């Protein structure tokens with residue numbers, strides 16, 4: 659499945675009656691909530707002696723992706739371009755791939771550097 663097909667599939671279960679602001683909140687809080695669920699799995703596997711259930715982890719990652727797709731939809735951005743923009747950003751920042759000590763930081767970005 660490609661990103662844009664996934665994004666289309668996500669719309670099937672999204673409430674179509676939300677205003678822009680309601681949807682922005684719903685999808686943003688959904689990302690945070692599902693990221694928390696994923697983090698809880700990792701916490702339990704790393705600190706509580708529980709085996710990481712990869713099937714469960716996969717479902718939580720999918721839940722995060724769902725909300726990311728819907729957040730992009732609310733901004734009228736296709737998910738493929740979100741993915742490509744991230745690849746482009748990281749390619750520019752880390753032209754040689756991972757390197758201990760970090761990558762190239764750009765001054766005058768109009769947003770906070772997220773470290774990705």
Ligand SMILES: [Mg+2]
Pocket residue numbers: 692695717718721
């Ligand atoms: Mg979940």
